[in-house]
Amino acid sequence: MADWLAALDRRAELRAKAGLTRRLHPRPADDQMTDLAGNDYLGLAAHPDVIAAATAALSAYGLGATGSRLVRGSTDAHRALEEDLARWLGTDGALVFSSGYLANLGALRALVQPRTLLVSDAHNHASLIDGCRISGAETVVTPHADVDAVAAALAAAPGRPAVVVTESVFSVDGDLAPLARLHAVARRHGALLLVDDAHALGLTGPAGAGAVAATGLAGEPDVVVTATLSKALGGAGGVVAGPAEFVRHLVETGRTFIFDTALPPAVAAGVHAALRLAQAGDDLRAELSDRVGLAVGRLRAAGLTVSAPDAAVISVTAPGPEAATAWAADCRDRGVAVGCFRPPSTPDSRSRLRLTVSAGVPRAAFERALDVIVDTAP
Numbered sequence: 001m002a003d004w005l006a007a008l009d010r011r012a013e014l015r016a017k018a019g020l021t022r023r024l025h026p027r028p029a030d031d032q033m034t035d036l037a038g039n040d041y042l043g044l045a046a047h048p049d050v051i052a053a054a055t056a057a058l059s060a061y062g063l064g065a066t067g068s069r070l071v072r073g074s075t076d077a078h079r080a081l082e083e084d085l086a087r088w089l090g091t092d093g094a095l096v097f098s099s100g101y102l103a104n105l106g107a108l109r110a111l112v113q114p115r116t117l118l119v120s121d122a123h124n125h126a127s128l129i130d131g132c133r134i135s136g137a138e139t140v141v142t143p144h145a146d147v148d149a150v151a152a153a154l155a156a157a158p159g160r161p162a163v164v165v166t167e168s169v170f171s172v173d174g175d176l177a178p179l180a181r182l183h184a185v186a187r188r189h190g191a192l193l194l195v196d197d198a199h200a201l202g203l204t205g206p207a208g209a210g211a212v213a214a215t216g217l218a219g220e221p222d223v224v225v226t227a228t229l230s231k232a233l234g235g236a237g238g239v240v241a242g243p244a245e246f247v248r249h250l251v252e253t254g255r256t257f258i259f260d261t262a263l264p265p266a267v268a269a270g271v272h273a274a275l276r277l278a279q280a281g282d283d284l285r286a287e288l289s290d291r292v293g294l295a296v297g298r299l300r301a302a303g304l305t306v307s308a309p310d311a312a313v314i315s316v317t318a319p320g321p322e323a324a325t326a327w328a329a330d331c332r333d334r335g336v337a338v339g340c341f342r343p344p345s346t347p348d349s350r351s352r353l354r355l356t357v358s359a360g361v362p363r364a365a366f367e368r369a370l371d372v373i374v375d376t377a378p
Contacts, residue, residue, distance in 0.1 A: 018321060019320065019321030019322035019324075019325055019342065019351075020321055020342055020343070020344075021325075025332070032335065033332070033335055033336065033337045034335060034336045034337065034361060034365045034366065034368070034369040035337050035358060035361060036336060036337060036338050036339075036355045036356060036357065036358075036361070036366075036369055036373075037337040037338050037339045037354075037355075037356060038337070038356060038358070039199075039230060039231035039232075039356055040231070040232075040234045040358050040360055041202060041203055041231060041232040041288060041311075041312050041356065041357070041358055041359065042202055042203075042232050042233075042234070042274075042277070042278060042281055042284045042285075042288070042358070042359055042360065043234075043284070043358055043359050043360015043361070044232070044233060044234035044274040044277055044278065044360070045234030045235070045274075045360075046234075046360075047234070047273075047274065047277060049273045049276075049277060050234060050235075050270045050271075050273045050274045050277070051270070052273070053269045053270050053272065053273035054266045054267065054269055054270030054273075055266070056269065057077050057265045057266040057268070057269035057270070058265075058266035060265075061075060061077070061264075061265035061266065063264065063266075064261070064264050065261055065262035065263065065264055065265060067261065067262065068258060068259060068260060068261055068262060069251075069257060069258075069260075069262045070251070070258055073261060073262025074262065075262075075265045075268070077265040077266075077268040077269045077272065078096055078262065078263065078265065078268050080272055081096055081268045081269075081271060081272040081275070082094045082095060082096050082239075084272060084275055084276075085239050085241060085275065086241060088207070088209050088275065088279060089209055089210065089212070089213065089218060089225055089241045090209065090213055090218030090219040091218065091219055091225065091241040091242050091243070092219070092242070092243050092244035092247070093241065093242070093243070093244045093246075093247035093248075094239050094240070094241040094247065095239065095240050095241075095247050095250050095251065095254075095257065096229070096237055096238070096239050096263055096268065097237060097238040097239065097240065097256060097257055097260070097263070098236075098237055098238070098260050098261065098262060098263045099228070099230075099236065099237060099238050100127065100196075100198055100226070100227065100228025100229070100230060100237070100238035100239075101127040101130075101228075101238070102238060102256040102257075102260060103226045103227075103228070103238030103239060103240050103256075104125070104127040104128050104130075104131045104196060104226050104238070105127065105130060105131045105134055105256045106240065106250060106254040106255065106256035106257050107131070107194060107224055107226050107240045107250070108128070108131030108132060108134070108135050108163075108165070108194065109131065109134060109135045109254070109255065109256075110246070110249055110250050110253060110254050111135075111163050111192060111194065111224065111246075112135040112136065112137045112163075113161055115160050115161060116135075116137045116138075116160065116161045116162065116163065117137065117138050117139075117140065117153070117154075117157045117160050117161070117162040117163075118132045118135065118137050118138070118139040118140070118162070118163050118165055119139075119140050119142055119150050119153045119154060119162060119163070119164045119165065119191070120132050120139055120140070120141050120142070120165040120166075121141075121142060121144055121145065121165065121166045121167070121170075121177065122141050122142065122143055122144045122347055123144045123145075123167070123170050123172060123173070123347045123348075124165060124166065124167055124170075124196075124347075125167060125171050125196060125198075126345075127196075128165055128167070128196060131165075132165065140153040144170075144347070144348075145175070145177055145178055147178055147181045147182060147185055150164055150182060150185055150186075151185045151188075151189070154185065154186070154189035154191055155189065161190075161191075162186075162189065162190070162191035162192070163191060163192045163193070163194055164182055164185070164186045164191055164192070164193045164194070165194050166179075166182060166193075166194070166195055166196070167195070167196045167197075167198070167199070168195050168196065168197045168198075168199070168200045168210065168211035168212060169197075169198075169199035169200045169203075169204075169211060169310055169311040169313065170199070170313075171198070171199055171313065172313075172315060172341060172345075172346055172347065172352075172354065173307045173309075173313070173315040174199070174307055174309035174310060174311060174312070174313030174314060174315060175307065175308065175309070175310055176200075176211060176310035176311070177195075177211075179193075179195065179211060179212065179215040179217060180215050180216070180217070183215075183217055183220070183222075183223065186222065187222060191222075192222050192223070192224065193217075193222060193223050193224070194223075194224045194225075194226065195211070195212050195217075195223065195224070195225050195226070196226045196227065197210040197211055197212055197225050197226065197227045198226070198227045198228045198231055199231060199311055199312070199313055200212075200214075200311055201227045201231070201232055201233070202231070202232025202233060202278040202281070203232055203285060203288065203311045203312055204285075204310075204311060207278075207279045207280075207282075208232070208278045208279060208281060208285060210225070210227065212225050221243055223242065224240065224241070224242040224243075224246060225239075225240070225241045225242060226238065226239065226240050226241075227239050227241075229271045232278055233271050233274040233275060233278060234270075234271075234274050235267050235270050235271035235274060236263065236267050236271075237263040237267060237268070237271060284359045285359075287359045288312055288357060288358075288359045291357045291359070291363075291366060292309055292311075292312055292314065292357050294367070294370070295314055295355065295357060295370055296308070296309065296314065298370045298374070299314075299316060299370065299373065299374065302374040302377065304316050304317070304374070304377060305317035312356060312357040312358075313354060313355075313356055314354070314355040314356075314357065315341075315352045315353075315354055315355075316352055316353040316354075316355060316373070317350060317351075317352050318351045318352050318353060318378065319351070319378055320351055321342040321343065321351045323351070323378040324340050324341070324342055324351040324352060324353060325340055325342070326378065327340075327353060327376055327377065327378055328340035328353060330376035331353075331369075331372055331373060331376055334372045334375075334376065335372070336368075336369040336372045336373065338353045338354070338355055338373065339353060339354035339355065339356065340353060340354070341353075341354050353373070355373070
């Protein structure tokens with residue numbers, strides 16, 4: 001009976017030798033770390049309006065939703081959030097899930113019918129990869145941002161229903177997908193386009209409506225948008241937005257919606273308040289853009305290899321997984337939290353620090369954090 005535990009120990013040893021050990025680092029409520037690892041891009045998670053809205057809903061509804069959305073979990077807070085998300089994203093409808101991960105799983109499964117082909121970018125997030133796998137559909141993985149490869153995959157499957165699957169701003173290197181060209185190729189072949197807008201929502205587009213809106217694709221009948229509500233909106237949950245017929249289909253058939261306990265009403269209300277702040281947040285977006293430019297310039301001047309970010313994710317190359325782990329630990333010891341991405345979390349087997357820039361971090365602390373990253377570089 002102990003053999004399976006011994007096998008797990010052996011696998012942990014192999015991960016440790018490869019520099020792939022992962023550990024939890026719980027943070028206290030009064031955490032003093034400078035955060036360049038979290039996704040609170042606009043600094044809204046602790047905004048007074050967000051806290052007040054969540055607190056009022058917590059008092060009104062209690063801690064949890066008490067059931068799935070189709071049983072007792074849907075509240076006025078969920079409905080109001082979904083209506084404003086649809087208006088913001090420029091879609092017929094929107095449906096809130098308890099996480100962005102489940103939103104992607106549910107959307108992909110709902111888009112699949114017999115003989116469907118999924119064409120997925122090689123750098124897509126794990127939730128999109130798992131969604132493709134769970135859907136049971138044939139999946140072709142194309143090289144990153146390679147529109148010609150997407151076109152070839154679609155051309156090789158004439159007459160079959162197909163979905164092109166991509167992030168907008170990719171979560172590892174922060175680069176923007178060629179959405180307009182992908183949509184043109186998809187439409188030419190009668191395919192749908194699914195875009196995970198998680199790292200662009202709140203940061204790009206008119207009133208922060210995301211990269212799909214910025215590209216002029218909002219509300220197109222062959223485009224489905226997903227996003228998490230845990231990044232620029234500072235909360236939790238996920239959303240799938242698109243044609244009303246598709247939203248209805250999700251309500252009636254989506255397993256990750258039907259059989260999952262709903263997002264707590266207090267979180268829905270807090271996210272709704274954050275949405276309104278994000279819509280009016282042009283000053284925050286301008287500050288964020290300025291900080292991204294400052295960070296890229298400072299790190300490149302120090303001789304580091306840095307991505308060219310299209311939103312607020314910055315990738316800084318490390319020599320290898322062990323060096324990346326040590327670099328992140330040195331930053332943490334000096335009061336700076338950074339992301340540490342190593343294989344298999346990286347699609348290209350390259351280790352790096354991932355920095356997420358937030359307008360909510362005090363400017364002086366942000367600039368000091370850049371100095372720490374440079375000073376501790378391997």
